[in-house]
Amino acid sequence: MSDAKPDLSRLSELAAGLALHQHQCLIYNTQEEQFAAALPFLRAGLERQERCLYVADENSAAAVLDALREAGTDVDRHLRTGAMIVTGKQETYLKAGRFDPDSMISFLSEIRREAGNCKFSGLRILGEMTWALEQDTAPDSLIEYEAKLNYFVRDHAVRVLCQYHRDRFSPELILSVVRTHPVVVYGSMICKNPYYVPPDEFLKPNQASREVERLLNNLRTWEHSVAQLHALAARLQTVQETERKHLARELHDEIGQLLTGLRLLLRANGELPADELMTRFEQARAMVDDLLASVRRLSFDLRPADLDQLGLLPALLALFERYTAQTGVLVNFKHQGVEGRFASDVETAAYRVVPGGFNQCRPPCQCPLDKCARLDWRGYAKSSD
Numbered sequence: 001m002s003d004a005k006p007d008l009s010r011l012s013e014l015a016a017g018l019a020l021h022q023h024q025c026l027i028y029n030t031q032e033e034q035f036a037a038a039l040p041f042l043r044a045g046l047e048r049q050e051r052c053l054y055v056a057d058e059n060s061a062a063a064v065l066d067a068l069r070e071a072g073t074d075v076d077r078h079l080r081t082g083a084m085i086v087t088g089k090q091e092t093y094l095k096a097g098r099f100d101p102d103s104m105i106s107f108l109s110e111i112r113r114e115a116g117n118c119k120f121s122g123l124r125i126l127g128e129m130t131w132a133l134e135q136d137t138a139p140d141s142l143i144e145y146e147a148k149l150n151y152f153v154r155d156h157a158v159r160v161l162c163q164y165h166r167d168r169f170s171p172e173l174i175l176s177v178v179r180t181h182p183v184v185v186y187g188s189m190i191c192k193n194p195y196y197v198p199p200d201e202f203l204k205p206n207q208a209s210r211e212v213e214r215l216l217n218n219l220r221t222w223e224h225s226v227a228q229l230h231a232l233a234a235r236l237q238t239v240q241e242t243e244r245k246h247l248a249r250e251l252h253d254e255i256g257q258l259l260t261g262l263r264l265l266l267r268a269n270g271e272l273p274a275d276e277l278m279t280r281f282e283q284a285r286a287m288v289d290d291l292l293a294s295v296r297r298l299s300f301d302l303r304p305a306d307l308d309q310l311g312l313l314p315a316l317l318a319l320f321e322r323y324t325a326q327t328g329v330l331v332n333f334k335h336q337g338v339e340g341r342f343a344s345d346v347e348t349a350a351y352r353v354v355p356g357g358f359n360q361c362r363p364p365c366q367c368p369l370d371k372c373a374r375l376d377w378r379g380y381a382k383s384s385d
Contacts, residue, residue: 016044025181045124051115089131101145146180
């Protein structure tokens with residue numbers, strides 16, 4: 001196991017965004033890793049008017065509540081309204097005096113019904129599973145519960161995050177935990193689990209045969225994914241070389257020729273009459289203006305400064321204005337909700353998508369001007385036929 005400390009900076013955002021009908025396991029080594037996923041998971045539920053059930057064991061309920069308060073959550077209000085329930089193993093997993101998978105799922109069903117009756121938008125369940133280490137709980141029974149919980153999550157508007165301390169549970173049990181959770185949270189990652197075994201298979205006999213079939217299918221999928229990555233890398237290389245070739249041609253054909261002409265004009269050639277010197281000066285100045293225009297155009301084509309300095313909308317407006325000036329084709333542009341700034345990668349992707357919607361027509365063109373480039377921007381771009 002690597003001693004490198006995981007970067008948990010993005011885990012908060014990822015944990016908060018976990019979707020409905022998802023059953024996840026958090027496999028952690030430290031309390032920092034545990035809280036980095038668990039607390040955002042709870043906070044996001046409270047902000048979305050969901051009921052949150054936290055079964056605390058390894059960490060006391062007070063530690064959980066204090067951590068939420070430090071993060072700015074109005075814990076006391078949520079406890080009073082019943083939006084948040086912090087409880088222990090005796091009231092949940094061991095409510096019947098011993099652990100029974102079906103009884104626990106029935107208990108969760110009742111909590112879900114109560115949440116619906118109270119008009120909560122959904123239910124979040126966060127369980128610390130270290131309670132099982134202190135009880136006479138058979139590992140098979142615990143894993144049976146995790147497998148059956150997938151049925152419950154599939155059929156109801158719930159999110160479930162089960163927490164397992166990697167060093168305290170046996171490798172055999174952690175292996176079964178991984179196989180019974182469609183999504184795994186580990187370190188700084190939240191990822192779809194390729195080793196997940198659906199309960200219809202996991203709970204039935206002859207599992208070894210099914211496991212062989214699943215692993216072989218995973219190998220086939222892996223090989224196909226690797227082939228796709230190689231094809232994508234080759235395509236990316238081709239695109240890069242095409243862009244380099246285009247840039248080299250522009251530099252040689254336009255800027256190179258202008259610089260050559262400018263050099264000839266400025267070449268010393270003895271004494272020249274004043275009127276000829278003035279003519280050469282005007283010609284040289286015109287070439288410099290053309291050079292500046294060519295450099296600005298190349299710079300705009302590579303990446304417009306407006307995109308970084310002003311944002312997506314000003315960059316798009318500048319693009320359309322430039323397109324109309326070059327082609328005479330008007331752009332009918334409608335937009336909604338793009339006035340502010342977005343993440344840099346989002347703005348870049350959106351900006352690169354838009355030209356494909358109107359860059360097909362080139363004069364001379366017989367279609368109506370507004371039909372060449374009609375855009376309707378509501379988070380996407382589309383062109384008319």
